[in-house]
Amino acid sequence: MYDFEFVGPKTIAEAVDALRAEGSQPLSGGQTLIPTMKQRLAAPTRLVSLAEIDEMKGVQRKNNCIRIRGATTHAEVSRNVKDFPALAKLAGGIGDPAVRNRGTIGGSLANNDPSACYPSAVLASAATIITNSHEIAADDFFQGVFTTALAEGEIITAVEFPVPRRAAYLKFEQPASRFALVGVFVAQFESGVRVAVTGAGEDGVFRWREAEALLSGSFSPDAIAGLSPPADQMMGDLFGTPEYRAHLVGVLTKRAVAAA
Amino acid sequence: MDFVSISVNGTELAGPAEPRNLLVEFLRANGLTGTHVGCDTSQCGACNVLVDGKLIKSCTAFAVELQGRSVTTIEGVAVGGALHPIQRAFHDYHGLQCGFCTPGMIIAALALLQENTKPTEDEIRAFLAGSICRCTGYQNIVTAIQAAAEQMESGNV
Incomplete structure (x- = not known):
């Protein structure tokens, strides 16, 4: 890959400063960025590592919320998030053990891969993305495939998840990449049910509002029997047609409701 | 530089x-x-x-x-010239053929047995999700890791 300058700040303020230079890019766990750079799909002139910033790491319980700092690895989330088992299980199912020891929640969300697991949890939980400059509601954060509300040089410092009454995440794994061919996160709150789908929508992660309305009335698989989202809004590739993905969304949502 | x-x-x-x-x-x-x-x-x-x-x-x-x-x-991994129990088990149970993946397999097995001293076959296979072998079909790798786990548990190494 092309060479670049490497900077290892110790505080968020130093990182934000280092990112002001033209061509700078934050490096978190690197599990997507490094392969991307090898393929020359990205060629930043300066990488600003977020891995040595203590204030970017850890999990805390705060009232009825769980706050996960941006550079917390998937392995740490899977081990340390005790009060939101569906989220811990999701984190423990990303990639493989080596990837989970490097990859981070902030990195995954900032990348917003249309088949990544975390965006569905964030959207279904109505989580808040906290950056070095402001807070962004999940509903405003995801803006399409690999696109978010983050500005240039803005860093996700933490994510705050309201803890649902019950929740579950089910994914149908693409067996080679272990990304979600389709993944569904269902979360039930006092105010209602939210359903977020990854791996399927042509614009990336989305809320399946038709299912949300029915499940808010009756939280049972029968409430959405035979229902699938419109196939013409699903993505298709070698591994699954839009119709196949639409069908899987229905099946996985029912299973997630049963598992929650 | x-x-x-x-x-x-x-x-x-x-x-x-x-x-x-x-x-x-x-x-x-x-x-x-x-x-x-x-x-x-x-x-x-x-x-x-x-x-x-x-x-x-x-x-x-x-x-x-x-x-x-x-x-x-x-x-x-080997200590003082003696093979680690995982290496010994890969040898004894024929957990390798061409051997190219073996260093990575042994290191993965080491990581697994550090956090789970008695993994089931399913747990071993799940942990090896990111470690690919093109020769063995994994059966003898799994057997070797199970044997190493038993030996390490019993202290009989």
Whole structure:
């Protein structure tokens, strides 16, 4: 890959400063960025590592919320998030053990891969993305495939998840990449049910509002029997047609409701 | 050019590195060629090493990121010239054929048995999700890891 300058700040303020230079890019766990750079799909002139910033790491319980700092690895989330088992299980199912020891929640969300697991949890939980400059509601954060509300040089410092009454995440794994061919996160709150789908929508992660309305009335698989989202809004590739993905969304949502 | 210093298998490994040099490149350039580059795309696990006791793929980390950290490679697994029980079990149970994936498999097994001393077959197979072998079909790798776990548990090594 092309060479670049490497900077290892110790505080968020130093990182934000280092990112002001033209061509700078934050490096978190690197599990997507490094392969991307090898393929020359990205060629930043300066990488600003977020891995040595203590204030970017850890999990805390705060009232009825769980706050996960941006550079917390998937392995740490899977081990340390005790009060939101569906989220811990999701984190423990990303990639493989080596990837989970490097990859981070902030990195995954900032990348917003249309088949990544975390965006569905964030959207279904109505989580808040906290950056070095402001807070962004999940509903405003995801803006399409690999696109978010983050500005240039803005860093996700933490994510705050309201803890649902019950929740579950089910994914149908693409067996080679272990990304979600389709993944569904269902979360039930006092105010209602939210359903977020990854791996399927042509614009990336989305809320399946038709299912949300029915499940808010009756939280049972029968409430959405035979229902699938419109196939013409699903993505298709070698591994699954839009119709196949639409069908899987229905099946996985029912299973997630049963598992929650 | 940066100067990188990493503790590898208990010994300081220091030398110049460009920021773009991967950890596996830094190790191999400094004579530690037991860690292999298989796919170079983060899929196969031939380059598995432990960093501060945690399994990572050394093809998907820059050497400069690991300044001051402690790395274990396949060269550091045997102690005092005696094979580690996992290495012994891979030998005894024929857990390798061509051997290219073996360093990564042994390191992955080490990471697994550190956190789970009695893994089931399903747990072993799940843990090896990121470690690919093109020869064995995995059966003897799983058998070897189970045998090593038993030997390590009983202290009969």
